Amino acid sequence: MASSPCGNTNFDSGLEIKTRSVEQTLIPLVSQITTLINHKDKPKKSERTLAAIHRVGQAVSVAVGRFVAVGEAIAAENQELKDEMSQACFEARRAGDAIAQLTDVGSAAPSSQVDARVTVFSDRTAMVKAARLLLSSVTKVLVLADRIVIKQIITSRNKVLVTLDHLERVSTFQEFVQIFSQFGNEMVEFAHLTGDRQNDLKDEKKKARMAAARAVLEKCTMMLLTASKTCLRHPDCESARINKDAVFHRMRCALEQVIEIVTEARSCGDSKILPVSIYNGIRDFKSSVECLRENLYSWSPQDMGSQLDVLVERTEDFTDSPYTSHEQRQAILGLCQLARQEAQQLLQCWIEAQSAQAKQPPEDMEVAVLKTCQSINDLRRELHKAAVSRASDQLKVHSEQLSLRALKAAGAEGNLEAVAEYSRTLTEQKEQLIETCRLLCHVSGTEPLEITCIHAEETFHVIGPQIISAAQTLALHPSSKIAKENLDVFCESWESQLCDMALLVREINDVFEGDKRPYLSLPRPGKHSANLKTSKPVKLDAEEQMSMAKLGLELRLLSSDVDTEIEKWDDQEHEIVRQSQSLASMAYNMYLFTRGEGLLKTTADFFHQAEVLSEEGLQLCSSLRTFAVQLVDEEKSTVLTEMEKLVALCQQLQMGGKTPVQGKTAIFQKVDSSIQTTRGILTVVLSMLPYCNKLHRKHKSERCSLDSPQDWRETQDTSTPVKEESTLNVKNGSNGFGVKSLEQHMASINLLESK
Numbered sequence: 125m126a127s128s129p130c131g132n133t134n135f136d137s138g139l140e141i142k143t144r145s146v147e148q149t150l151i152p153l154v155s156q157i158t159t160l161i162n163h164k165d166k167p168k169k170s171e172r173t174l175a176a177i178h179r180v181g182q183a184v185s186v187a188v189g190r191f192v193a194v195g196e197a198i199a200a201e202n203q204e205l206k207d208e209m210s211q212a213c214f215e216a217r218r219a220g221d222a223i224a225q226l227t228d229v230g231s232a233a234p235s236s237q238v239d240a241r242v243t244v245f246s247d248r249t250a251m252v253k254a255a256r257l258l259l260s261s262v263t264k265v266l267v268l269a270d271r272i273v274i275k276q277i278i279t280s281r282n283k284v285l286v287t288l289d290h291l292e293r294v295s296t297f298q299e300f301v302q303i304f305s306q307f308g309n310e311m312v313e314f315a316h317l318t319g320d321r322q323n324d325l326k327d328e329k330k331k332a333r334m335a336a337a338r339a340v341l342e343k344c345t346m347m348l349l350t351a352s353k354t355c356l357r358h359p360d361c362e363s364a365r366i367n368k369d370a371v372f373h374r375m376r377c378a379l380e381q382v383i384e385i386v387t388e389a390r391s392c393g394d395s396k397i398l399p400v401s402i403y404n405g406i407r408d409f410k411s412s413v414e415c416l417r418e419n420l421y422s423w424s425p426q427d428m429g430s431q432l433d434v435l436v437e438r439t440e441d442f443t444d445s446p447y448t449s450h451e452q453r454q455a456i457l458g459l460c461q462l463a464r465q466e467a468q469q470l471l472q473c474w475i476e477a478q479s480a481q482a483k484q485p486p487e488d489m490e491v492a493v494l495k496t497c498q499s500i501n502d503l504r505r506e507l508h509k510a511a512v513s514r515a516s517d518q519l520k521v522h523s524e525q526l527s528l529r530a531l532k533a534a535g536a537e538g539n540l541e542a543v544a545e546y547s548r549t550l551t552e553q554k555e556q557l558i559e560t561c562r563l564l565c566h567v568s569g570t571e572p573l574e575i576t577c578i579h580a581e582e583t584f585h586v587i588g589p590q591i592i593s594a595a596q597t598l599a600l601h602p603s604s605k606i607a608k609e610n611l612d613v614f615c616e617s618w619e620s621q622l623c624d625m626a627l628l629v630r631e632i633n634d635v636f637e638g639d640k641r642p643y644l645s646l647p648r649p650g651k652h653s654a655n656l657k658t659s660k661p662v663k664l665d666a667e668e669q670m671s672m673a674k675l676g677l678e679l680r681l682l683s684s685d686v687d688t689e690i691e692k693w694d695d696q697e698h699e700i701v702r703q704s705q706s707l708a709s710m711a712y713n714m715y716l717f718t719r720g721e722g723l724l725k726t727t728a729d730f731f732h733q734a735e736v737l738s739e740e741g742l743q744l745c746s747s748l749r750t751f752a753v754q755l756v757d758e759e760k761s762t763v764l765t766e767m768e769k770l771v772a773l774c775q776q777l778q779m780g781g782k783t784p785v786q787g788k789t790a791i792f793q794k795v796d797s798s799i800q801t802t803r804g805i806l807t808v809v810l811s812m813l814p815y816c817n818k819l820h821r822k823h824k825s826e827r828c829s830l831d832s833p834q835d836w837r838e839t840q841d842t843s844t845p846v847k848e849e850s851t852l853n854v855k856n857g858s859n860g861f862g863v864k865s866l867e868q869h870m871a872s873i874n875l876l877e878s879k
Contacts, residue, residue, distance in 0.1 A: 141326070142325065142326055142327065143325060144323075144325070146263070146266045147326065148681075148684060149266060150259070150266070151677070153258075153259065157223075157255045157259065177227045178228060181226065182224060184223050185220045185221060185223065188219070188258065191216065192213045192217045195213040195265040196210065196213050198268070198269055198272060202275075205271065212261045212265045212268065213265060215257055216257075216258060216261035218257070219255075219257040222250070222254035222257075223254050226254065273317075273320075274386050276317060277383070277386050278386070280310065281383055285376070287310055288376070291307055294356070297353075297356055300353070304349065311345055315338065315341070318338055318382055319338065325385075332572035332573075332575040333385055333575055334382065334385050336576065336578075336579035337379075337382045337385070338378075338382070339579070340377075340378040340579075340583075343620070345375075347371045348372065351368040351371045351594075353609075354367070354607050354610045355368045357604060358597065358600075358607065361601070363596040364593075364607070370593070371590070401565055401566045402439065402566040403568060405435040406504050409431050410500055410501075412428065416474065416485060417490070420474070420485060429467070432463065432464065436460045439460055442507060442563060443456055445563075447556060447560075448514075452509075455506050456503070456507065459503040462502070463496070466492065466498075469495070469496075470495075473489040508567045510563070511560070511563035511564050511567045512567070514560050515563075515564055515629045516629065518557060518560055519622060519626050519629070522622055523622075525619060528591070528615045531546040531550060531591065531595045531615075532598075532608075532611060534599065535595040535598030535608075536602055536608065537602060538602035539599060543599045546595075547595065547596075550588060550591065553588075554584050554585070554588035557584045558584050561584065561625070562581060564577045564632060567632065567636070573635065580621060580625055580628060583621045587614060587618050588618075590614050591611070594611040597610070672718050672799075673718065675718065675796065675803070676714075676717075676719060676799065677715070678803055679711050679715040679718075679799060679803055679806070680715040682708075682810060683711040683712045683715065683806060685810050686707070686708040686711075686809055686810050686813065687705070689810060689813040689814055690704055690705050690708070694821070698820065699747040699750075699751075700744065700747050700748065700751060700813075703743055703744040704809050704813060706740050707740055707741060707805065707809060708806070710733055710736060710737040711806055714733060714734070714802060717729075727791055727795060730798070731794070734780075734801075737777065737805070738774040738781070738805075739774075741774035741777075741805055742771065742775075745767050748763055748816075749767060751816065751819075751820075752764055752767070754823060755819060759819055762815065763812070766811065770805060770808045770812075773801055776801050777801040777802065780797055780798055780801065781798065
């Protein structure tokens with residue numbers, strides 16, 4: 125792991141952790157081992173302390189034993205990993221036994237006898253060594269198990285490719301139906317595996333690329349069906365063959381992209397490197413300029429000039445576009461010129477400060493820095509406005525789908541000339557949408573959104589010609605129902621991509637709105653002084669940092685647990701589910717704030733997020749009250765009791781957020797209090813979700829019990845907890861394997877918190 129919450133003790137296993145399931149399995153173990161090592165060593169140990177230490181060691185030993193049993197089952201079923209996995213399991217068991225021995229202080233023994241033994245109190249070095257070995261070996265087992273997941277995805281992909289080759293060569297409808305049925309089952313399996321992998325990835329860029337590839341496969345599956353049927357019905361039609369070949373090619377590319385992501389391979393002709401966006405250029409330029417406050421000699425004047433030149437050059441994608449209005453073009457050019465002027469003024473002040481051998485930037489340089497950053501911010505705002513307004517205008521124009529309607533009508537009439545005319549119109553619209561996607565990529569604000577923009581651009585680029593070839597086929601065979609159905613499918617895909625583009629624009633706007641305020645370090649409040657010199661960020665002392673990190677990690681774990689419970693609901697659109705999901709998402713943002721990451725840049729942002737979270741929590745209370753109406757007395761009482769706890773906590777968070785404070789200590793205490801209250805809210809939500817889910821399933825089953833007794837029995841079965849499996853079935857392709865099963869066993873390492 126990149127960093128470990130273990131104080132000064134380094135538990136780096138040397139293995140890079142790339143999935144959340146592995147990370148989340150290790151976090152509790154790291155936290156509790158840290159508790160063992162960093163406990164306060166008092167001269168006299170109370171019986172309570174001795175007993176707690178003893179129970180911790182025994183819990184570790186037992187949990188590691190169960191964990192190792194799962195690892196050994198994996199080794200038995202996967203010969204290629206047997207030696208590595210067996211060795212890692214052996215080391216984990218040995219480390220667990222060592223920790224149990226060191227913590228076996230004998231709670232009933234007299235203090236003098238206890239102190240004479242070699243224990244965690246007397247041999248901290250041995251404890252650290254055992255902890256290192258345990259974490260390293262456990263991590264290795266988890267990473268090896270993760271390789272099983274990757275292997276399974278590759279195997280599933282290979283099966284899909286073989287069937288895809290068979291589909292491409294079929295010559296009769298009967299053969300096609302038989303093979304396509306097999307293909308559908310294999311695609312469902314592949315979709316489940318890759319969906320789990322996508323959700324598990326830590327790298328947001330990889331996750332976005334996986335989502336894009338899976339979206340292509342999902343949409344292309346239907347296209348493949350209709351395109352193949354059309355080609356079978358009209359085997360001599362060239363446009364039908366072109367249409368079908370394009371679908372097969374795109375599916376193979378998407379399958380290859382998935383494998384590149386999960387194996388971290390890169391093809392020889394890999395063109396997936398992200399383009400350098402204007403947003404990234406502005407961010408890097410501003411960061412370099414602001415660094416001059418800390419070190420006047422960190423950057424050279426030539427570097428500043430060249431970096432700004434590259435940045436301005438990228439704006440030509442906007443100014444050279446024939447679709448950019450005259451007013452917007454002039455505004456962008458004017459702001460580019462202003463940025464050059466402000467940078468030139470900064471350069472002069474900078475050179476003067478260096479000549480004077482100044483240690484701190486003088487007042488005029490501070491002013492120049494602020495003005496340069498402001499001019500760059502204004503340029504970014506104008507570029508964002510231009511891209512988003514362009515996208516909004518095009519979405520509005522395309523909302524009625526006039527070109528697609530005309531193309532369908534011309535094809536159904538067999539009018540090849542009209543099809544050619546409307547095809548030219550659609551091609552022009554496609555080029556406009558492609559260019560708009562490129563502009564949105566420039567202002568997207570995050571790398572995952574950049575990837576989504578690139579995916580949208582590629583989709584319009586591919587689907588446009590596919591619609592045209594499908595329309596040409598229909599025009600040649602206007603009475604063909606299959607050809608008409610095929611054209612409808614491709615048009616629906618175009619419309620779907622327009623809907624995705626509208627969502628993309630909203631997300632880019634959200635990032636822009638959340639990123640407008642300047643970054644201020646925790647727990648520094650907003651800048652209230654009129655003095656242009658920016659004060660230094662206030663740093664937390666070691667105790668405050670540890671406290672904040674611990675609280676933040678607890679929020680992270682709770683939000684993850686809430687997400688896990690939400691996934692167990694059959695009805696994902698239920699109000700309780702959506703509002704709980706929103707609470708978990710906002711709590712995760714607060715966790716990122718404690719790490720100096722995410723969209724919450726200032727304490728003002730943080731407190732505002734806390735207020736919004738409290739409002740969402742009160743909305744959840746309202747939904748719970750409505751939900752309780754349908755329950756019997758005992759059930760209703762339980763839900764309402766928990767709801768009252770939630771109301772009190774939300775009101776407490778709301779009032780705390782509105783209380784004004786000043787000074788570092790007061791602000792830190794307010795942040796600390798807000799996180800603790802949020803933790804309490806999530807704890808209540810986490811306790812209610814499984815109970816409400818059980819009641820929801822029960823009452824849903826009761827409503828349909830008269831219609832389907834079999835459904836009732838199946839629903840009852842799903843409401844009961846699933847027993848943990850002691851062995852893993854990797855061969856049969858089920859999802860009960862690998863990291864998730866190991867995670868269940870590692871979760872039993874729920875050691876006592878230090879008091």
